[in-house]
Amino acid sequence: MIVxxxxxxxxxxxxxxxxxxxxxxxxxxxxxxxxxxxRRAAHARYPxxxxxxxxxxxxxxxxxxxxxxxxxxxxxxxxxxxxxRYSVCVIADNCTDGTAAVARATGWVWVYERFxxxxxGKGYALNWALQKLEDEQMAYDACVVLDxxxxxxxxxxxxxxxxxxxxxxxxQADNGVLNTSEAPSxxxxxxxxALVNHVRPLGRNALGCSSTLTGNGxxxxxxxxxxxxxxxxxxxxDYQYYLTLIEHGERARYVPEAIVRSQMPTTFDQxxxxxxxWESSAGSQPSWRIALRLLKAGIVHRDLARLEAVxxxxxxxxxxxxxxxxxxxxxSAALWFLPGLLMSLALVLGLLxxxxxxxxxxxxxxxxxxxLLHAPRFVLWKLWVYxxxxxxxxxxxxxxxxxxxxxxxxxxxxG
Numbered sequence: 001m002i003v004x005x006x007x008x009x010x011x012x013x014x015x016x017x018x019x020x021x022x023x024x025x026x027x028x029x030x031x032x033x034x035x036x037x038x039r040r041a042a043h044a045r046y047p048x049x050x051x052x053x054x055x056x057x058x059x060x061x062x063x064x065x066x067x068x069x070x071x072x073x074x075x076x077x078x079x080x081x082x083x084x085r086y087s088v089c090v091i092a093d094n095c096t097d098g099t100a101a102v103a104r105a106t107g108w109v110w111v112y113e114r115f116x117x118x119x120x121g122k123g124y125a126l127n128w129a130l131q132k133l134e135d136e137q138m139a140y141d142a143c144v145v146l147d148x149x150x151x152x153x154x155x156x157x158x159x160x161x162x163x164x165x166x167x168x169x170x171x172q173a174d175n176g177v178l179n180t181s182e183a184p185s186x187x188x189x190x191x192x193x194a195l196v197n198h199v200r201p202l203g204r205n206a207l208g209c210s211s212t213l214t215g216n217g218x219x220x221x222x223x224x225x226x227x228x229x230x231x232x233x234x235x236x237x238d239y240q241y242y243l244t245l246i247e248h249g250e251r252a253r254y255v256p257e258a259i260v261r262s263q264m265p266t267t268f269d270q271x272x273x274x275x276x277x278w279e280s281s282a283g284s285q286p287s288w289r290i291a292l293r294l295l296k297a298g299i300v301h302r303d304l305a306r307l308e309a310v311x312x313x314x315x316x317x318x319x320x321x322x323x324x325x326x327x328x329x330x331x332s333a334a335l336w337f338l339p340g341l342l343m344s345l346a347l348v349l350g351l352l353x354x355x356x357x358x359x360x361x362x363x364x365x366x367x368x369x370x371x372l373l374h375a376p377r378f379v380l381w382k383l384w385v386y387x388x389x390x391x392x393x394x395x396x397x398x399x400x401x402x403x404x405x406x407x408x409x410x411x412x413x414x415g
Contacts, residue, residue, distance in 0.1 A: 004335060007335055008335055008337045008340060011328060011331050011332060011335065011337065011340050012337075012339065012340050012343065014324075014328060015328050015340060015343040015344055015347065016343075018321065018324055018325065018328065018347055019343070019346075019347060019350075021311075021314075021315045021316060021321060022321065022325075022347050022350040022351060022354075023350065024311050024315060025200075025315065025350070025351075025354040026350050026353050026354055027203070027207075028199065028200050028203030028204060028207075028354075029199055029203060029353055029354050029357040030203070031202075031203035031204075031206040031207050032198075032199045032200075032202040032203035032206065032357060032361065033357065033360070033361065034206060035202050035203065035205065035206035036202065036361055038206075039256065039257075051161065051165070052081065052082045052085045052161065053161070053165065054085070054141040054142055054160075054161050054164050054165070055085045055086065055087075055139065055140050055141050055142075056081075056085065056086040056087070056140060056141070056142055056143070056144050056157055056160070056219075057086075057087055057089060057133060057138060057140035057142075057143045057144070058076060058086055058087065058088045058089065058143075058144045058146060059089050059091060059126065059129055059130075059143060059144065059145050059146070060072065060073075060088065060089065060090045060091065060145075060146050060147075060148055061091045061093055061122045061125040061126060061129070061145070061147075061148070062090055062091060062092055062093065062095070062099050062103075062148035063092075063093045063094055063095060063099075063125075064095050064096060064097045064099060065095075065097075065099050065148035065149065066095075066097040066098040066099045066101075066102055068148060068149050068263070069090065069099055069102055069103065069148045070102050071151060072146065072148055072149070072150050072151060072152070073088065073090075073102075073103065073106055073109060075150075075151045075152045075154075076088050076146075076152060077106070077108070078154055079152065079154055079156060079157055080154040080155055080157075080158060081156075081157040081158060081161070085157075086157060087110060087138070087140070088108070088109045088110065089109070089110040089111075089112060089129060089133075090103035090109055090110070090111050090112070090148075091112050091114060091125045091126075091128070091129045092111060092112065092113045092114065093114050093120075093122075093124075093125040094114065094115055094116065094117070094120060095113070099148075100113050112128075112129055112132055114128055114129075116128075119233070121233065121237070122215070122237055123230070123232050123233035123234065123237030123240075124233055126145065126230050126237070127229075127230045127231065127233070130143070130225060130229075130230055140222055141164070141221065141222055142160070142164055142171075142219050142220060142221050142222060143219070143220050143222065143225060144157075144160065144217070144218070144219045145215060145216070145217075145218050145219075145220075146216060146217060146260060147215070147216040147262055149178075149262045149263040150178070150216055150217075150260050150261060150262040150263075151178055151260070151261050151262075152217075152259065152260045153258070153259035153260070155257065155258075155259075156173065156217075156258045156259065156260065157258075159173075159255050159257035159258035159259075160173070160219045160255060160258050162257075163253055163255050164219075164221065168221075168253040169220070169221045169223075169224045169250060169251075170213065170218070170219070170220050170221070170224060170245060170250060170251070170252040170253065171218065171219040171220075171252065171253050171254075171255050171258070172197075172201060172211045172212065172213050172214060172217060172218050172219075172252055172253070172254050172255065173216075173217030173218070173219070173255055173258035173259065173260045174197065174198055174217070174254075174255070174256045174257075174258060174259045174260065175193065175197045175214045175216045175217045175260055175261075175262070176190065176193050176194065176197065176198070176259070176260075176261050176262075177189050177190040177193055177261060177262070177264050178261035178262055178263050178264070179263050179264055179266070180264075180364065180365055180367055180368065181365055181367035182264075182266055183266035184367075184370070184371040184373075184374040185264070185265055185266055185371075185374075185378070186264040186265070186266055187364075187367045187368045187370070187371030188371050188372075188374060188375065188378050189264040189265070190264075190364060190368050191355070191358065191364075191368060191371075191372075192318070194358035194362055194364070195318065195354070195355070195357070195358055196212075196214075197214055198256065198358060198361070198362065199354075199357045199358050199361070200212075200312070201254035202254055202256060204254070204308060204312070205253060205254050207304075207308065208304055208305070209251070209304060209305045209308040209309070210242075210245075210246055210250075210251035210252045210253075210305045210308075210309065211251075211252045211253060211254035212238075212239065212242050212252065212312070213238045213239070213241060213242040213245075213252055214238055215237065215238030216260055216262055217258065217260035218238065218252075219255075219258075224245075224250065227248075228241075228244060228245060228248060228250070231244070232244065243290060243294075243309075243313075246294065246305065246306055246309045247290075247293060247294060247297060247306070249297075249301065249303065249306075251305050287313055287314065288314075290313060291310045291313050291314055294306045294307070294309050294310045294313070295307065295310050298310065317382065317386055318351075318382075319378075319379045319382035319383050319386060320383065320386060321351060322351060322379050323379065323383055325344065325347045325348050325351060328340070328343075328344040328347065329341070329344040329345065329348065331344075332344045
């Protein structure tokens with residue numbers, strides 16, 4: 001009896017620990033819902049035509065993207081922004097195909113070719129290209145970074161321009177899925193990205209905190225890059241740079257009206273490469289060490305953004321939260337522990353609130369709801385990535401390009 005009672009108290013302690021991230025995610029979801037209503041009302045007052053007071057340098061790091069980079073360039077050519085106010089630069093990074101030739105064939109895209117067998121990856125390519133822009137004294141007010149497999153909405157730079165005019169230094173676009181209905185894996189990616197790249201940053205900004213940077217669709221003021229030069233070279237270079245900005249008191253603003261969509265994996269091998277890279281995004285330093293620095297700086301400077309970044313950094317992946325919540329429900333039932341069972345069911349309800357937020361806000365296609373049947377298998381795979389593969393140097397020692405299944409060419413931005 002003493003053993004059972006001890007197990008019950010241990011279980012309750014675990015549930016209280018799980019309640020902290022679940023409550024945090026619920027708070028962000030509620031804040032995102034409120035923010036969406038306010039933004040819709042404000043959007044009706046936006047001017048129809050951009051003022052074009054800001055000039056942009058659009059950087060496209062590309063490694064062997066000959067088959068798809070043309071689609072992105074076509075969408076950039078169709079931007080509803082004065083053509084003389086933005087320049088597109090494709091960085092053909094260690095390419096062995098015709099990526100550079102495709103970009104040059106447009107007649108209006110700047111092409112930089114980089115070859116470095118030691119310093120490989122997007123972070124190094126961005127650092128090199130930004131230095132090239134400085135050396136060539138290219139004049140621009142803000143830099144936009146886009147992945148080569150993406151498509152942008154015509155109003156992308158208009159939305160960025162509005163936020164820059166309001167004083168923002170770092171911006172993040174709505175980074176979602178282009179091929180949502182192509183495969184169950186892509187549809188489940190829609191849910192995952194809608195949660196991490198829409199609901200959470202929208203809620204965080206509504207609370208006066210900072211959005212994360214996802215790399216694809218981020219926009220950085222020139223003076224910000226001069227204050228904090230790009231020195232992020234890990235597998236998750238975008239997240240590393242975001243942490244650098246937060247630690248120095250900067251904030252990133254989420255811009256849901258700036259829309260960029262990219263191709264998601266549709267096969268297992270493609271998913272493995274991308275998932276390992278994403279789950280390794282915190283860089284070489286342990287998360288707890290970064291969290292301690294942010295916590296100290298947040299307390300010293302009384303900065304809510306830094307303190308909230310600690311919560312964001314330490315929040316476990318959704319797959320881990322789901323797995324733990326399922327286990328505590330089963331354990332509570334097995335121990336016949338009513339308080340624990342009620343607590344575990346409340347945790348499940350909290351996760352359902354969080355998971356339902358993007359479905360309510362974004363009204364996804366039917367394929368997303370159908371893909372929920374595959375969710376248990378997807379959660380198990382993500383747990384395996386998080387627990388096993390992300391700790392293997394074989395999978396995380398260097399950047400590896402995510403392979404793609406080339407579907408029918410489509411330049412429209414899909415939800």
